[in-house]
Amino acid sequence: MTAVTLLHQDHLGDHIDRLVASREPGHGLPRAFYADPEIFERDMERVLRRHWHCIGHVSILPDIGDFELFSFEREAIILSRAQDGEIHAFLNVCRHRGAEVCIRPKGNTRFFMCPYHAWTYANDGRLKAARLMPKGFDREKYGLHKLHVRVAEGLIFISFATAPLDFTLIEQSLRASCGQYGWGDARVAHRQTYAIAANWKLAIENYVECYHCGPAHPEYSKTHALEQPAERIAEMNxxxxxxxxALGVNIISGNHWQTSRAGKEAIDVFRYALYEGAASGSEDGSPVAPLMGKFQNYDGGVTSIHVGGTSFLVCYPDHGMIYRFIPKTVDSCEMELIWLVHGDAVEGKDYDLEKLTWLWKVTTAEDKKIIEHTARGVRSHYFVPGPIAPMEYNELRYIDWYLDEISRP
Incomplete structure (x- = not known):
């Protein structure tokens, strides 16, 4: 490493660290955190590559040989169910010259052959053949770069870290929450991706607070009682x-939202009530699919789960939602929504797909608009963040967590 490179890194550290230190407590993030490419690079290094990310549900790869491509920022990932029945994740980068090994978005295969020089990899990432390489070439050293994978209650998590954060608390918390809703035996009913012309943090900050729910989401606010005074919410809860x-369902909440300083992943499981008469997250609060897990009736409640900074889950008694945030560039990201239903539920017989997806499609389309309005606004050189409102406590918690993460190598 040259002296010039070290000098640049010192300058970069000073520049970003000064911005972190200058942020006024209790306020939002200054413009640079949404617009500075250098901060985006640090975000990727210290959030994307440090934490666990939910990438989907096991039901998308039901058979041996099934695979699908995913992306985070510049990283392309192959998710595959190998011959051993286990799910593996590896980078879509040939170990020879770096070409993309897999060029189909999904399918079923026993191996992946690089289209450049025909290096061939098993569907667990091992290099099986490297044509015309010299005698003594060790194939064992040149498998595809593997990512860490954990499966918990049917959810697939990946980590780019060399030594990933402790996942034990995540498994325990998901077992005590999603496990009660039968997510391990669920299946994907629908997936939809929304391209957002905004920095990824603006999208997540919008998701974690409901101060905007009344003005921006009249449909959601008809059934979800998050804008009531705290005393009223406590009474309803x-x-x-x-x-x-009374239904014999035991969902354990728990706030374990923590930075990675102790080597553990963050998770928060919390519950809240729907308005009286509402059973599920639908246009009018009516049920939309067969009951799941241990539920024999509706309890009028929702379980919400925040995991590791980019993954968010919503559990109703008759369906579930996986909400994934995917950074792309400094001023663009994606949100993928994944709807889950009972594993035996049949579309058109047990549920109507339009009714199942209506509420969160409408809500997310509204979110896309307001996030992009905000992205255009914070680009102003005159933008100065104001104080976070009491109802935005989760946003403030997220901002403080994020600043701590990017402040540490």
Whole structure:
């Protein structure tokens, strides 16, 4: 490493660290955090490559040999169910000259052959053949770069880290929450991706607060009671928990939102009530699919789960939602929504896909608009962030968590 490179890195560290230190407590992030390419690169290094990310549900790869391509920022990932029945993840980068090994978005195969020089890899990432390489060439050293994979309650998580954060608490928390809803035996009913012309943090900050729900989401606010005063919410939640217990369902909430300083991943599981008479997340609160897991009736509640900075889950008694945030560039990202239903549910017989997806399609289309309005606004050189409102406590928590993460190598 040259002296010039070290000098540049020192300058870069000073530049970003000064911005972190200058941010006013209790306020939002300054413009640079959404517009500076150098900060985006640090985001990728210290958030994307440090934490676990939910990439989907096991039902998308039901058979041995099934695979699908995913992307995070510049990284292309092959997710594959190999001959051993296990799910593997590896980078779509040939170990010879770096060409993309897989050029189909999904399918079924026993091996991946690089179209450049025909190096051939098994569907668990091992290099099986490298044509015309000299005697003594060790294939074992040149398998595709593997990522860490964990499967918990049917959810597939990946980590780019060399030594990933401890996943134990995530498994325990998901078992005590998603496990009650039967997510391990669920299947994907629908997936939809939204391209957002905004920095990835603006999209997540919008998701984690409901201060905007009343003005921006009238449809959601008809059934979800998150804009009520705290005392009213506590009263409604108490009645909800009584109904949940009466059904014999034991969902364990727990706030374990923490930075990675202790080597553990962050998770927060919390519950809240729907308005009286609402059973599920639908246009009018009516049920939309067969009950899942241990639920024999509706408890009028929702379980929400935040995991590791880019993954968010929503559990209703009759369906579930996986909400993935995918950074792309400094001023663009994607949101993928994945709807889950009972593993035996049949579209057109047990549920109507349009009714199942209506609420969150409408809500996400509204979110896309407001996030992009905000992205255009914060580009102003005169933008100065204001104080975070009391109802935005989750946003403030997320911002403080994020700043701590990017402040540490």
């Amino acid at each position: 108490s009645r909800m928990e009584e109904r949940t217990c």
